[in-house]
Amino acid sequence: MVEAQAGTSPTHEGQQHPIRVYLVVWGWLFVLSLFSYLVDYFHLQGMLRWGLILLFMTLKAGLIVAVFMHMAWERLALAYAILLPPLAVLVFAALMVIESDYTLWMRQTFLASGG
Amino acid sequence: MDTAPLHAPDAVRPAGWHGVVADWSSDQRSFKGASWGKVMMWIFLLSDTFIFGCFLLSYMSVRMSTTVPWPNPSEVFALEIAGTNFPLILIAIMTFVLISSSGTMAMAVNCAYRRDRGKTTALMLLTAVFGATFVGMQAFEWSKLIHEGVRPWENPWGAPQFGAAFFTITGFHGTHVTIGVIMLLIVARKVWRGDFDHERPGGLTGRRGRYEMVEIAGLYWHFVDLVWVFIFALFYLW
Numbered sequence: 001m002v003e004a005q006a007g008t009s010p011t012h013e014g015q016q017h018p019i020r021v022y023l024v025v026w027g028w029l030f031v032l033s034l035f036s037y038l039v040d041y042f043h044l045q046g047m048l049r050w051g052l053i054l055l056f057m058t059l060k061a062g063l064i065v066a067v068f069m070h071m072a073w074e075r076l077a078l079a080y081a082i083l084l085p086p087l088a089v090l091v092f093a094a095l096m097v098i099e100s101d102y103t104l105w106m107r108q109t110f111l112a113s114g115g
Numbered sequence: 116m117d118t119a120p121l122h123a124p125d126a127v128r129p130a131g132w133h134g135v136v137a138d139w140s141s142d143q144r145s146f147k148g149a150s151w152g153k154v155m156m157w158i159f160l161l162s163d164t165f166i167f168g169c170f171l172l173s174y175m176s177v178r179m180s181t182t183v184p185w186p187n188p189s190e191v192f193a194l195e196i197a198g199t200n201f202p203l204i205l206i207a208i209m210t211f212v213l214i215s216s217s218g219t220m221a222m223a224v225n226c227a228y229r230r231d232r233g234k235t236t237a238l239m240l241l242t243a244v245f246g247a248t249f250v251g252m253q254a255f256e257w258s259k260l261i262h263e264g265v266r267p268w269e270n271p272w273g274a275p276q277f278g279a280a281f282f283t284i285t286g287f288h289g290t291h292v293t294i295g296v297i298m299l300l301i302v303a304r305k306v307w308r309g310d311f312d313h314e315r316p317g318g319l320t321g322r323r324g325r326y327e328m329v330e331i332a333g334l335y336w337h338f339v340d341l342v343w344v345f346i347f348a349l350f351y352l353w
Contacts, residue, residue, distance in 0.1 A: 014330060015228065016229075017225070027222070027351050030211065033214055061344050067221075068217055068337045075134060076232060077138035077145055078146045081146075082160075085161060092169075096172050096176045101219070105180075107181075107182050
């Protein structure tokens, strides 16, 4: 009876996926890293630079978490429990941007020598 | 049995949002199909995400609020090779080394589930070598910057907070890589000895050894690579 139940669980033997998937992702990670480096190499500036850096960063992070760490194949209950809390960091970042702008304004206004 | 069993042999777990609600409102275990070992690793990695998140946020705050210009990382981390000045080249090589190690680790996990002891051990050792290379290059980078006068409280090029942010962030990341290399070597030895084939318990636990431990070790290793993706983008390229 116990054996019969164990046999019904498809994930019991762990995460088994074709090697091709890993190789394709591996290749993309190399290409995206090269692109990120080229952003610096060609001295791109302004919004284009930051946009591309963040785009390549997000794509790389997504590929690593989804495929290499198998999050794409885990049940949604686990995926949401792990992937949603880091959004709080973004809220924190927004708060600190406001705070930093305020600190900078204070320093520029009241400290002649800078901070 | 690590995963929660279904009550009937032909039962199917609901998918999508219904699955999320069903899993979270069910008895005993919310995370079906994932062992507690894997779930605990994920929760640890989540807490580590907050640690590195706070480091990067502190770095962002000091960089945004200083009236002194921030040193240009493209020039600070440039390296002269054969008379030509390459911007950021060492960091780029370190990035490629770490990505290579992530690839070999993914392959090791795949081989582990096919119970290929030889290949799994070899790939894990290769991953550890890449990791050690990365730490070595970081040690080189640290000594180069220290020679050039970078300290946590001052540096020759601009805002003094640069050194504090650099040493804290890369130092914590390097420590994670070092711990990862040690962990890889320990698990590789277990694979090679056949501990997981014979379900031999480890030194710190009475639980049976199983090939899933390779995947859990892999989760940590990929996370180290993941953190570097953010450090590379936000600290070195920004």
